[in-house]
Amino acid sequence: MASRLLWASRAASYLRISVSHRGFASACKYAGDDEDGKSHGGLRSKIDLKYAESHEWVKVDGNTATVGITDHAQDHLGDVVFVELPEVGATVSQGSGFGAVESVKATSDVYSPVSGNVVEVNEELNNSPGFAPHLPLPVNSSPYEKGWIMKVEVKDASELDTLKNSDDYAKFCDEEDAKH
Amino acid sequence: MRFQRSLEVWKLGKINYLEALKLQEKLVCDRKAHKIPDTLLSLQHPPTYTLGKRRTDHNLLIPVPELEKIGAELHYTQRGGDITYHGPHQAILYPIISLREIGLGARKYVEKLELTMIDLASQYGVKACAGKKCETGVWVGDRKIGAIGVRISSGITSHGLAFNIDPDLDYFKHIVPCGIADKEVTSLRRETGNIGFKAFENSGPVVIMIGGVI
Numbered sequence: 001m002a003s004r005l006l007w008a009s010r011a012a013s014y015l016r017i018s019v020s021h022r023g024f025a026s027a028c029k030y031a032g033d034d035e036d037g038k039s040h041g042g043l044r045s046k047i048d049l050k051y052a053e054s055h056e057w058v059k060v061d062g063n064t065a066t067v068g069i070t071d072h073a074q075d076h077l078g079d080v081v082f083v084e085l086p087e088v089g090a091t092v093s094q095g096s097g098f099g100a101v102e103s104v105k106a107t108s109d110v111y112s113p114v115s116g117n118v119v120e121v122n123e124e125l126n127n128s129p130g131f132a133p134h135l136p137l138p139v140n141s142s143p144y145e146k147g148w149i150m151k152v153e154v155k156d157a158s159e160l161d162t163l164k165n166s167d168d169y170a171k172f173c174d175e176e177d178a179k180h
Numbered sequence: 181m182r183f184q185r186s187l188e189v190w191k192l193g194k195i196n197y198l199e200a201l202k203l204q205e206k207l208v209c210d211r212k213a214h215k216i217p218d219t220l221l222s223l224q225h226p227p228t229y230t231l232g233k234r235r236t237d238h239n240l241l242i243p244v245p246e247l248e249k250i251g252a253e254l255h256y257t258q259r260g261g262d263i264t265y266h267g268p269h270q271a272i273l274y275p276i277i278s279l280r281e282i283g284l285g286a287r288k289y290v291e292k293l294e295l296t297m298i299d300l301a302s303q304y305g306v307k308a309c310a311g312k313k314c315e316t317g318v319w320v321g322d323r324k325i326g327a328i329g330v331r332i333s334s335g336i337t338s339h340g341l342a343f344n345i346d347p348d349l350d351y352f353k354h355i356v357p358c359g360i361a362d363k364e365v366t367s368l369r370r371e372t373g374n375i376g377f378k379a380f381e382n383s384g385p386v387v388i389m390i391g392g393v394i
Contacts, residue, residue: 054335076285079313082234097333100233105261105316106286106330107233179283 049144050160051169052095052113057144060160065114068148069101069139072173078104080139083125086150090118094159098150101139112152114159120151185218187277192223194268197230197255204338207276211336218277221340225266227252227351232261232329239263239356252351259339261316261329262359269377270347273340280335290328293341294318297326300343306371315360318343323366327358344368346376 049057055073059066074080082102092098092112100107124146125137138146164172192200200223210216229252231237239262240254247254252265266272273296279289294310297318301308308325311317318326326343344367352365368375 073285076287078285078287078290081314084233100258102233102260104287104290105232105259105328106290106332107258107260108286108332109334176280176283179281180288 050113050163050165051172052111052163053172054111056110056113058113058160058163060114060154060157063153064119065116065152065154066148067098067113067150067152068143069110070169071143074140074143074147077101077106077108080137083122083137083139083149085121085126086118088118088121092116092118092150092152094162110149113163114152114154115156116152116154118150119153122148122150125149185282188217188219190219190221192221194224194226197225197228197253197266200225200274201255201257204274204276208333208336208338211276211278212334216276218275221272221274221276223272223274224268224270225272227265227267227348229254229263229265229355230259230329231256231263232259233257234262236262236359239359240354241356242354250351250354252354257329257331257339259329259331261327262357263355264327264329264342264358265347265351265355266342267347267351269345271343271345273343275337275340277337278335279332279337286330286332289332289337290316290330293328293330294326297341297343301325301368301371304368304372304375306368315358317358320366320371323364323371324357324360325366325368325371 049059051057051070055070055076057068057070069077080101080103084100084102084107086092086098090098093115094113095111097109098112098118100109102108125139139149140147200221204221207216207219207221211219227250229240229247231240231254235256242250244254252267279285284292291310294317298308298310301318301320306320306325308318308320311319311324316328317324326341328341329339331338344365346367346369349365349367349370357363357365
């Protein structure tokens with residue numbers, strides 16, 4: 001456990017991302033990690049993500065974009081107990097609200113980083129009970145993997161140019177955190 | 181770097197829930213457009229039950245048609261949290277503030293709301309504490325004295341906290357408060373034996389609450 005945290009801290013430092021020290025959420029979870037924290041091409045996947053200033057991430061594969069909230073977001077929200085998912089078939093637009101998450105008695109709107117049609121939502125989030133006192137949803141423990149929220153068929157790939165890359169997002173998070 | 185921030189406080193007295201909701205919606209829009217500074221609404225409601233986004237109406241123990249007989253209204257909202265009761269002599273604060281501008285997340289904001297109520301209770305010699313995980317709110321032992329339900333939209337808060345000075349606690353019997361069965365609800369009056377709303381109003385606690393919130 002200690003060595004996994006040390007590895008995560010070093011990786012976080014390399015990517016200039018602040019590390020969460022909350023017990024139940026892994027500091028930095030990368031695509032392709034297995035449980036002992038060994039990376040299997042994970043760093044490459046994380047660097048492929050794009051980020052919105054409202055702390056959502058998007059990963060594009062062909063015409064399909066997968067969307068979720070970032071590790072920074074889940075850390076600042078607290079234990080997520082409920083996710084309001086969009087309807088499959090709904091249209092989303094970049095920068096507009098597509099749902100909400102609830103944590104610590106606060107609902108926080110979430111904003112789509114891309115425009116298009118919702119083709120799939122994460123049923124793992126749907127199946128959790130409305131109030132799950134001892135089980136934070138995977139949005140907390142695996143924000144970039146199991147905690148994905150929706151998949152969107154994107155219309156205009158050039159929208160991604162307005163989003164931040166990994167380095168810029170990490171810097172943005174540091175600047176936000178320095179405000180208080 | 182610290183910079184000067186301002187907070188406008190609106191003391192609204194007793195205001196109907198829907199009126200307060202519409203006012204908050206307008207203020208959130210105005211705050212988002214930078215037309216107003218951070219704003220704090222201080223008020224009470226007539227007897228009102230409210231539900232959060234999850235619409236947990238199974239926690240309302242009285243049939244809706246009976247509500248009129250007890251002089252209460254019911255409203256559905258977009259805030260977080262479960263069912264709760266608001267009524268006269270319960271101090272309510274609705275901060276309309278930009279968390280984004282101060283880089284604050286939901287968790288820290290709610291912690292500050294809890295600390296505000298804990299501070300306030302301690303001013304009257306009542307030892308209160310924040311709830312354990314999943315029991316957000318403020319407790320005296322296992323009795324709940326303060327509730328929280330917040331909405332954050334474009335980084336701007338609405339709804340907020342409700343602190344029981346001396347409301348009619350019987351109204352809480354018609355709900356499972358905050359969805360937590362087997363726990364009591366209490367008030368400053370009950371915990372101190374003598375502090376009622378008049379004493380509370382005269383002691384200027386709103387200033388204390390403001391200091392705690394942001």
